[in-house]
Amino acid sequence: MFxxxxxxxNSIVLGYTNLEAAKKWWIDTFDCKxxxxxxxxxxxxxxxxxxxxxxxxxxxxxxxxxAEVERAGFDRPSPVVSDMFCTNLRKAHERLSARGVGPAPIxxxxxxxxxxxxxxxGNVIQICKEP
Numbered sequence: 509m510f511x512x513x514x515x516x517x518n519s520i521v522l523g524y525t526n527l528e529a530a531k532k533w534w535i536d537t538f539d540c541k542x543x544x545x546x547x548x549x550x551x552x553x554x555x556x557x558x559x560x561x562x563x564x565x566x567x568x569x570x571x572x573x574x575a576e577v578e579r580a581g582f583d584r585p586s587p588v589v590s591d592m593f594c595t596n597l598r599k600a601h602e603r604l605s606a607r608g609v610g611p612a613p614i615x616x617x618x619x620x621x622x623x624x625x626x627x628x629x630g631n632v633i634q635i636c637k638e639p
Contacts, residue, residue: 589632
């Protein structure tokens, strides 16, 4: 891979009713790779799926089963908006459009440009241009 990775995030944790479909969506949309859940991640569940973005050695995305989280009594609310960052906003927008994700138009928030997408269960993911 040449240059820096297109997408990155510090941490995203999302719960899904259909974990397998969600995993496929993340792999197809962002070229994520499934990896072992790190031992130091808190409150692990058997169905947890750790994903790493291309160009990174460590996972930063955790997908979990809503039903299993509820049964375990864990407090893992899905955020209203999850943030990802990119080096080239237009390129990211074009790539996600080409993959059928249907990104919203690029917006200028004054000090930051961004656009939003929704995953297969309607979770909002905001893609922000790295400052």
